[in-house]
Amino acid sequence: MSKGIIVLAQNNNKTDYVLQASLLAMSLADTNPGTCISLVTNDKVPVEYKKFFDKIIPIPFDDNAEDEDWKVSNRWKLYHASPYERTIVMDTDMLVLQDISSWWSFLEDYELFFTSNVYTYRNELVTSDFYRKCFTSNKLPNLYSGLHYFKKSDTAKEFYKWLELVVNNWELFYGMYAKENYPGRVSIDVSAAIVSKILDCNDTITNSKVKFPSFTHMKPKIQNWEQDSDSWQDCVGTYINKNCEIKIGNHKQNGIFHYTEDSFVTDEIIERYRNKLNV
Amino acid sequence: MKKSKGAILIARNNGRLDYIKQAVFLAKRISHYIQIPVSIITDSKDYLLDKFDSSVFDDIIEIPWTDKNNYNRLFYDGSLSHKTAPFKNDIRDQVYDLSPYDETLLLDTDYIISNDLLKSCFDMNDDIMMFKESYDIAKSRNEKEFKYVSDYSVDFYWATVVFFRKTPENKIYFDLIKHVKENWNHYRRVYQIKSELFRNDFAFSIAIHIMNGFDKGDFVKPLPGKHYYTIDKDILWKIENDKMLFLVEKEKYLGEYLPIKTKGNSIHVMNKFSLERVIDKVANNE
Numbered sequence: 001m002s003k004g005i006i007v008l009a010q011n012n013n014k015t016d017y018v019l020q021a022s023l024l025a026m027s028l029a030d031t032n033p034g035t036c037i038s039l040v041t042n043d044k045v046p047v048e049y050k051k052f053f054d055k056i057i058p059i060p061f062d063d064n065a066e067d068e069d070w071k072v073s074n075r076w077k078l079y080h081a082s083p084y085e086r087t088i089v090m091d092t093d094m095l096v097l098q099d100i101s102s103w104w105s106f107l108e109d110y111e112l113f114f115t116s117n118v119y120t121y122r123n124e125l126v127t128s129d130f131y132r133k134c135f136t137s138n139k140l141p142n143l144y145s146g147l148h149y150f151k152k153s154d155t156a157k158e159f160y161k162w163l164e165l166v167v168n169n170w171e172l173f174y175g176m177y178a179k180e181n182y183p184g185r186v187s188i189d190v191s192a193a194i195v196s197k198i199l200d201c202n203d204t205i206t207n208s209k210v211k212f213p214s215f216t217h218m219k220p221k222i223q224n225w226e227q228d229s230d231s232w233q234d235c236v237g238t239y240i241n242k243n244c245e246i247k248i249g250n251h252k253q254n255g256i257f258h259y260t261e262d263s264f265v266t267d268e269i270i271e272r273y274r275n276k277l278n279v
Numbered sequence: 280m281k282k283s284k285g286a287i288l289i290a291r292n293n294g295r296l297d298y299i300k301q302a303v304f305l306a307k308r309i310s311h312y313i314q315i316p317v318s319i320i321t322d323s324k325d326y327l328l329d330k331f332d333s334s335v336f337d338d339i340i341e342i343p344w345t346d347k348n349n350y351n352r353l354f355y356d357g358s359l360s361h362k363t364a365p366f367k368n369d370i371r372d373q374v375y376d377l378s379p380y381d382e383t384l385l386l387d388t389d390y391i392i393s394n395d396l397l398k399s400c401f402d403m404n405d406d407i408m409m410f411k412e413s414y415d416i417a418k419s420r421n422e423k424e425f426k427y428v429s430d431y432s433v434d435f436y437w438a439t440v441v442f443f444r445k446t447p448e449n450k451i452y453f454d455l456i457k458h459v460k461e462n463w464n465h466y467r468r469v470y471q472i473k474s475e476l477f478r479n480d481f482a483f484s485i486a487i488h489i490m491n492g493f494d495k496g497d498f499v500k501p502l503p504g505k506h507y508y509t510i511d512k513d514i515l516w517k518i519e520n521d522k523m524l525f526l527v528e529k530e531k532y533l534g535e536y537l538p539i540k541t542k543g544n545s546i547h548v549m550n551k552f553s554l555e556r557v558i559d560k561v562a563n564n565e
Contacts, residue, residue, distance in 0.1 A: 122433075123495045226423055226430050236431050236471075249431050250470060252493035 003086035003104060004036030004054060006078050011043045015262045018043045020092040023265060025052035026273040027095040030244055035100075040074075040081045048279050057081050075188045076167050079150060079160035091146040093264075094215065095257045097246060103213045111155040114143040114192060116206040118217040118258075120224055121236065121248040130221040137180035140193035141202040146258060147215050148192075159205075162195040163188075215256035218248075218264075233261055240272050282381035282444075284401050285316040285337055287374055288388050292323050295354065295364035296551050299327050301388035304558045306335040308392045315384065315398070320370065320377055340377050342370060350476050355511035356552035357536075358528045371438060371479045372460055375445070375453035385441040389554055392545045393521040396504035400442040407449055408442040409483070409499050410506035411435070416539055416546065417513065417527040425508075428481045429471045433488040436499060437506055438479040439547050448490075452498070455486040508547035515553040518561055 007024060009017035018041055025037050029052050036054035039045065045056055060077050078089050086107070107113055118126045129136045150156040166173045170186040177194045196202045220232040229235050236249030246253045259265075273279070286309050290298035299321060306317040316337035319327070322344040327333055352366040370377075374385050382401055386392075400408060411434060413425050425435050443449050459466045459482045467475065470485055490498040509515070509525055514536065517524040521543045526536035548554045 223431075247493060250433060250488065250493060254494070 001085045002036075002083070003088075004038060004082075004084040005088045005090055006038050006040060006082045006084070007090050007092055008059070008074060008078060009039060009041045009043065009092050010059070010074070016265075017041075017092045018045055019270075020262075020265060022046065022049035022052065023270060023273065024090065024092060024094055024096065025049065026277055026279070027097065027244070028052075029277055030273065031096050031098055032100055036084065038081075038083055040078060055083055057083070072186055072188050073167060075145070076160055076164040076191075079152075079156060082150075082152075085152045086149070087151075088147070088149050088213075089145070090256070091258060093259050093262070094146070095246070095259070097257055098254045100213070100256075106210070107149045107213065110149060110205070111151045111153040112159055112201075112205045113149040113213070114145065114196075114206045115147045115214045116142050116144065116208050117211070117214055118144055119214060119255075120222065121216055121218060121232075121251050121253065122224070123216075123251070123254075124224060126217055126222045128222040128224075131219055133181040134178050134183055134190055135193060138178050140178065140190065141196045141206070143189060143193050143196060143202075143206060144215075144217075145188040145192045146217075147213060147256060149213070155201075155204075159195055159199065159201070162198060163191055166191040166194050166198075212255065215258045216253060217258050218260045231261060233263065238264065238269075240269055242272065242276070244272050244276050283379065284382040284384075285318055285378075285380040286313070286384040286386055287378050287380070288317060288319050288386055289370065289374070290319055290321045290323070290327075290388055291342075291367040291370075292326070293365040293367055295362050297555055298388050299323055299331060300555060300558055301551065303327075303331045303335055304561070305386065305388050305390070305392065309386070310335065312392050312395045313384075313398045314395075315401070316380075318379060320374070338379055340379070342377075352476055354551065356550055357514045357526075357534075358512040359534045362552075366476065368479055369460065369477065372453055372456040372482070374441075375443070375450060378445075382444050383442070385443070387439045387547065389549060389551050390439050390545065390547050391518065391523065391554070393523070393541075394504070394543050394545055396545070397440070397442070397502065399503050403500075403503075405442075405500035406444045406446050407452065407499050408502040409487075410437040410440060410502050411499075412501070413437060413506040413508055416507055416509050416525065416541065417530075417537075419530050420510070428484050429473065432470045432472065433484055434495070435480065436484045436487055437547075438483040439506070439508075440502060441483070442502060448498075452486055452490055455489060456482050459485050504545065506547065507541070507544050509549060511549040511551070514550055515548050515557050518557050 007021050009021040011017050021039050028035055028037050038055040039053045040057045042059050059074050060081050135142050173194050178190055183190050218232050220229045239247040288302040290302040292298055302319050309317050318338040319336050320340045322342050324339055324341045350366050351363050353361045354364055355361045415422050428435050463477045466485055487499050512528045514526040516526055523541045525539045527539050529535040
């Protein structure tokens with residue numbers, strides 16, 4: 001059964017998501033050589049990074065996010081765009097820092113899997129709902145779509161059909177399922193949680209008892225810090241060595257690192273990966 | 280071959296606090312509750328022999344008196360009184376080499392043993408154990424200070440009580456603590472510690488973090504029991520066998536206290552002045 005990672009990148013006037021996806025693909029090539037990754041994009045991919053992608057796929061069914069800065073309206077299409085029978089979906093602003101081959105074995109038992117536990121840079125379970133008030137106040141399942149998995153199957157297809165419906169009619173669905181702390185704009189996490197609630201399938205698409213698959217979530221207000229900050233990079237330093245091992249404030253990072261801040265992608269980090277992978 | 284085991288206390292007086300007095304008091308309690316020999320590392324052997332019953336110690340390990348590396352710090356005696364005195368805390372990393380025992384229980388002299396829980400360390404398989412979790416008996420105060428060495432930094436471990444066996448790995452660990460101590464200004468900056476004051480808790484914690492590969496890990500296992508403490512703004516009022524009475528500072532009411540009784544709990548009493556007053560009271564009643 002074919003398997004691989006898929007990522008959606010749509011540049012806007014502030015952020016080069018294709019570059020982020022390329023960095024992700026380089027990190028995957030470094031730690032998981034041979035694992036396929038496909039990029040769904042309508043933007044131009046620099047020629048030196050093309051070799052890291054198995055396939056570069058145009059966004060199917062037109063671009064629903066053409067007029068959006070926050071381009072999430074195409075996320076539901078990833079099920080249809082994926083060339084793999086088994087797919088892990090990732091956000092572009094992630095790095096894969098360890099061998100994740102065992103995750104694929106774990107995921108074999110699932111048709112759809114969402115991470116529901118994420119971790120701080122100190123490898124502590126995130127317990128704060130600072131960014132997830134909508135989930136707690138509306139009793140929505142705490143799903144993170146930034147890292148999820150599907151197997152081409154009737155179950156996953158039905159889920160994604162509903163996801164399309166919720167994303168395209170988000171105001172209606174959020175009005176019904178997310179009245180408290182109403183998000184104000186479409187969110188794939190909230191939409192996936194609503195679909196999970198509609199289909200009553202939470203028990204079969206996540207597992208809060210396992211530590212992996214998961215990711216390190218670098219949003220600043222969930223790091224168990226007393227001092228308030230709008231940017232985690234103002235609080236702790238990033239160190240990357242020649243082997244592309246990353247430390248955040250003395251803490252070696254493993255697994256999947258979700259850096260969340262665009263300015264994390266510096267020339268130094270890109271150069272480290274380029275040097276290691278002979279780009 | 281049977282392994283030797285015992286407790287080690289460090290006592291270096293600083294002109295304000297009598298750590299020898301505290302050590303003698305604690306040695307008696309260790310003998311009573313844990314029934315292991317106790318040795319003392321001190322720079323004031325003559326004072327110990329002259330003023331106290333030194334037979335409570337299995338061995339007296341003398342170290343030279345020095346005022347090198349001494350920092351002054353504030354020692355509170357309740358919330359309204361404090362004194363400045365030298366903080367002679369720079370030989371804890373040498374305990375690995377100085378201890379005469381294969382299996383050592385290292386204790387601060389202000390850790391008041393009131394049960395036999397630590398006796399079980401010697402029967403456990405873990406070669407090094409410390410407290411990481413801790414409980415302020417006042418309950419109402421922010422305990423975050425003792426969760427991380429600083430807000431953004433690594434997990435905090437207490438160097439107050441350390442059980443260790445002499446193993447090559449533990450030798451590396453203690454050498455690493457020494458290295459951190461010798462390069463304290465570098466490490467405190469790297470680990471985002473604002474204070475220049477060297478603290479063993481910090482050095483032990485940083486070294487654990489490094490031994491764990493700069494991640495959370497299990498190089499150090501938890502000691503049996505819970506680590507209870509009171510800060511130096513509280514007052515120890517009475518000790519009677521395994522019972523203690525504390526006056527705990529009231530939150531937001533400077534100079535006012537609440538009484539708290541404990542029974543059967545070993546407690547880290549940071550107000551050493553009040554501890555010494557209570558030791559004198561106990562001695563007078565003996």
